[in-house]
Amino acid sequence: MKEKFAKLLLGEDMSGTGKGVPSALALSNAVTNLAASVFGEHRKLEPMAPDTKERWKREVGWLLSVTDHIVEFVPTRHTSENGITMEIMSTAQRRDLAMNIPALRKLDAMLLGYMDNFADQTEFWYEKGGDNKRDDDKWWMPTVKVPSEGLSDVTRKWLQYQKECVNQVLKAAMAINAQVLVEMEIPEVYIESLPKKGKTSLGDAIYRSITEDTFDPVEFLAGMDLSTEHKVLDLKNRIEASTVIWKRKMQTNKDSKSSWSSIVSFEKREQFEERAETILHLLKLQFPGTPQSQLDISKIQYNRDVGYALLESYSRVLESLAYSVMSRIEDVLSADAAAQNLTATEAARRVLESADLLAPRKLDAKEELEKLNEAPASMTLFDFMGWHFDQDELMKRREDGTLDADGEAMLLKKAPSVAPKKFSYVDSLSSGGMRSPSARH
Secondary structure, three states: OHHHHHHHHOOOOOOOOOOOOOHHHHHHHHHHHHHHHHHOOOOOOOOOOHHHHHHHHHHHHHHHHHHHHOEEEEEEEEEOOOOOEEEEEEEEEOHHHHHHHHHHHHHHHHHHHHHHHHHOOOOOEEOOHHHOOOOOOOOOOOOEEOOOOOOOHHHHHHHHHHHHHHHHHHHHHHHHHHHHHHHOOOOHHHHHOOOOOHHHHHOHHHHHHHHOOOOOHHHHHHOOOOOOHHHHHHHHHHHHHHHHHHHHHHHOOOOOOOOOOOOOOHHHHHHHHHHHHHHHHHHHHHOOOOOOOHHHHHHHHHOOOHHHHHHHHHHHHHHHHHHHHHHHHHHHHHHHHHHOOOOHHHHHHHHHHOOOOOOOOOOOHHHHHHHHHHOOOOOOHHHHHHHHHHHHHHHHHHHHOOOOHHHHHHHHOOOOOOOOOOOOOOOOOOOOOOOOOOOOO
């Protein structure tokens, strides 16, 4: 602990000459590096080792303890000894930290709990060492094996249920991370590197598509080449740059002498920016594992707010962990589909049935956390099977005419959802909407 905090105080400059990084960046790097060392080698659907889990809880608690001392003044009522009540200013933990740190700790505990649920399963396993001959784009990951006839129906449904639970955590972490990134200031270094026109950043073809009278973001993405991670990241960087340019043009639209002034109307510019924000959000939902964009990297590097640094880094590593767990579940389901000799169309249909509808809705941190509170608790495979077989027995008794009133009530009891929840998208992206997908390592 002494060594870790010495590095933080020195700004990672062990020479002590004062050339280290700011405290905010040092803490952000510390959270990122801790997560990499703890979760980096966890490549299977299985509980974490007890000592590793304890280390994570202990050391991330040390780093987050800094937020207990980040305060703001708030008005409070104070009654003096003579009975006079007066309003005074007292200190309290900064509001954004008081709200989001406990929420992130809850997401952290939920993810570790979901990983623990895989302790007792026996229907899939992993090839060992030299037997691992995976030849896809995840060649470094262990190969999943399932029985020759595939998974049982109960286990398959239980995996879908676990995937849905982890997905809710993923969306909550994504929402908090995006919210924090929006609050971070855009560094002048980044702004100075931008061209004066959004069209220059986007290119003629993309600019023409976004500024047409009719615009469909889903059709726009369908027409783009997003076959590689590099191409997705390049599109994100271009669109983020254009939104920053357009925002500055709107801010200086009345100043004809400004180099950022624009001849396009304020309303049109606002419409273009909203469309760009919608594309960014769809990219975030469709490609949640992409690396940090140039804007994200710049914000994190030049941010000086320690509270923002800890919120951003903690939510980012939880988002990365949730995405990793979801990917491991999808690997098992893919192995099951291969064992059953499902056609590519049938396998794709299963994936679509288990995915949220793609729609341009801004993720809201408070809303996603409320959904987590309303969702049924995660359960182990044995718990899930117990519910399943109880229902089968009750159905049999109903058919035989021997089901009593209590049994009928149990049968009508709502089952844990194994189908994906569909949420209506009612909010449009405001001009201050999500800036970019969150950073990942």
